Amino acid sequence: MTIPALPTIAAPAHERSDRRFHVDERIPGAIQRIASSQFDRMTHRLNDPDVDPDEAIHTARKAMKRLRGLLRLVRDEVGQSAYRNENAVLRDTSRRLAPVRNSFVMVKTLDRLREAHRGVLRRKAFAVTRQHLMARHEASRQAVIENDQLMTAVVVTLKTARARYTAWEPERTGNPPSKLAARGVRDDFAAMAPGLTRVYRRGQRAMLQAYHDGSAESFHEWRKRVKYLRYQLESLELILPELVGAHARNLAELGEVLGDNNDLAELGRIVLDDDAATADQRERTLLLALVHSASLELQYEARALGSALYTETPDQFVGRLGSYWNASRGISGP
Numbered sequence: 001m002t003i004p005a006l007p008t009i010a011a012p013a014h015e016r017s018d019r020r021f022h023v024d025e026r027i028p029g030a031i032q033r034i035a036s037s038q039f040d041r042m043t044h045r046l047n048d049p050d051v052d053p054d055e056a057i058h059t060a061r062k063a064m065k066r067l068r069g070l071l072r073l074v075r076d077e078v079g080q081s082a083y084r085n086e087n088a089v090l091r092d093t094s095r096r097l098a099p100v101r102n103s104f105v106m107v108k109t110l111d112r113l114r115e116a117h118r119g120v121l122r123r124k125a126f127a128v129t130r131q132h133l134m135a136r137h138e139a140s141r142q143a144v145i146e147n148d149q150l151m152t153a154v155v156v157t158l159k160t161a162r163a164r165y166t167a168w169e170p171e172r173t174g175n176p177p178s179k180l181a182a183r184g185v186r187d188d189f190a191a192m193a194p195g196l197t198r199v200y201r202r203g204q205r206a207m208l209q210a211y212h213d214g215s216a217e218s219f220h221e222w223r224k225r226v227k228y229l230r231y232q233l234e235s236l237e238l239i240l241p242e243l244v245g246a247h248a249r250n251l252a253e254l255g256e257v258l259g260d261n262n263d264l265a266e267l268g269r270i271v272l273d274d275d276a277a278t279a280d281q282r283e284r285t286l287l288l289a290l291v292h293s294a295s296l297e298l299q300y301e302a303r304a305l306g307s308a309l310y311t312e313t314p315d316q317f318v319g320r321l322g323s324y325w326n327a328s329r330g331i332s333g334p
Contacts, residue, residue, distance in 0.1 A: 020235055089161050
């Protein structure tokens with residue numbers, strides 16, 4: 001029995017617009033505009049006292065992943081040094097916030113697992129486990145959200161990064177002023193083609209690796225590649241919403257399935273590593289069995305979704321996107 005998905009709320013229209021290339025917008029300007037809007041979204045949520053801290057951190061980390069996908073889109077254009085620096089800043093900042101989100105998701109994952117099997121489980125099944133997970137989440141909140149020094153450092157890091165993007169001359173010709181500064185980006189689909197090709201190819205290979213060795217780590221790696229491609233296609237959605245947008249939505253669905261699978265794997269690790277996470281051996285064995293069964297169903301679902309989404313070669317996939325891009329801009333030829 002598959003675990004019911006957590007409810008998802010569609011982003012408001014203005015937020016979707018902020019993360020998309022606009023029709024006839026030049027690529028360099030679009031990259032800078034989208035990046036700035038994502039930084040603003042992160043710092044606003046993290047600083048807003050009226051926003052639930054768990055939700056603020058989720059929003060911020062999601063925006064960081066979206067930015068990392070955007071960076072990968074023009075990785076070859078901005079230069080390897082600038083790419084590695086900016087990607088590391090986003091990655092490391094996200095990791096500082098990760099314990100809160102991860103511990104929150106563990107509670108929700110257990111709740112969904114219990115709900116999926118409510119017809120056969122006793123009413124208070126896994127109550128000790130839930131208390132254990134709640135305690136972990138509260139400890140994470142204290143270590144992160146209530147750590148003013150850490151949260152201030154996160155916001156300052158994000159604002160400093162935004163300042164670098166604001167100062168960037170996206171259409172600069174010639175060498176950048178420093179080794180870590182980004183180079184200019186051509187206003188041509190060829191500026192994005194290598195990044196799209198790389199992310200698609202790595203996702204395709206990660207899918208094969210996941211089903212080859214079946215490890216949680218491999219499935220998690222595939223999920224990351226799926227998310228990067230999803231965010232890249234969402235930014236390009238307006239070149240042909242019916243096809244590019246549909247592909248992005250299907251990638252989002254696949255990412256959710258793989259995310260649920262990853263959450264189950266993490267719940268299983270917690271239960272295996274800490275005897276105090278369950279009331280007794282019987283509940284421990286039962287919970288692990290339910291986790292394993294649900295994970296197998298999700299992996300089966302992911303295989304069907306992934307096989308449909310990664311059916312083309314990387315060159316075919318990117319070539320098709322390039323033709324859409326050229327058609328949307330009235331460019332003839334390949």
